[in-house]
């Protein structure tokens with residue numbers, strides 16, 4: 001039987017759009033980039049495959065993200081999926097919760113505001129031929145060439161052609177359901 005819910009009845013029953021989209025599950029990734037010979041990693045969960053042939057993935061970046069600006073310079077990025085592995089992925093994720101530039105977080109005073117976080121200094125990794133990091137602890141990694149930048153409002157969707165990729169472990173992936181930092185709503 002089809003219920004004749006009005007728009008307002010639906011809203012009362014299910015809360016806001018933000019509540020609804022917050023229920024969407026994601027994998028937890030470290031998106032790797034490079035600039036001036038220095039690699040950087042950004043924790044991200046708005047990542048998905050968008051084509052089979054050739055393989056393409058899309059990542060949605062905040063417009064003022066340091067990582068996005070790096071990709072605009074050289075079109076290169078990696079995608080590292082974190083593993084669940086009884087806390088190992090979570091421990092790895094902790095290294096990436098800060099922005100590269102401390103000033104990105106509003107309200108930070110001197111001297112912190114002018115500092116940078118070299119997030120990969122304490123994380124085992126190798127670099128792709130174009131200098132983007134592949135994390136030793138990743139469940140799988142992809143090496144991508146950015147092909148399209150799509151303005152979607154407060155974010156920019158970067159569509160990448162997957163040039164290479166491997167599964168590194170057989171663990172289950174770390175997901176947004178497993179971590180205490182919601183990035184949605």
Ligand SMILES: Cc1cc2nc3c(=O)[nH]c(=O)nc-3n(C[C@H](O)[C@H](O)[C@H](O)COP(=O)(O)O)c2cc1C
Pocket residue numbers: 040041042043044045046047060061062065066067068096097098099100101104179181182183
């Ligand atoms: C769990 C989690 C998921 C996130 N997902 C995204 C995302 O999909 N896209 C994005 O632009 N920022 C995302 N962020 C925020 C970025 O990690 C944050 O803006 C970071 O400063 C960007 O790194 P960068 O300054 O080194 O480029 C997420 C943060 C957390 C904690």
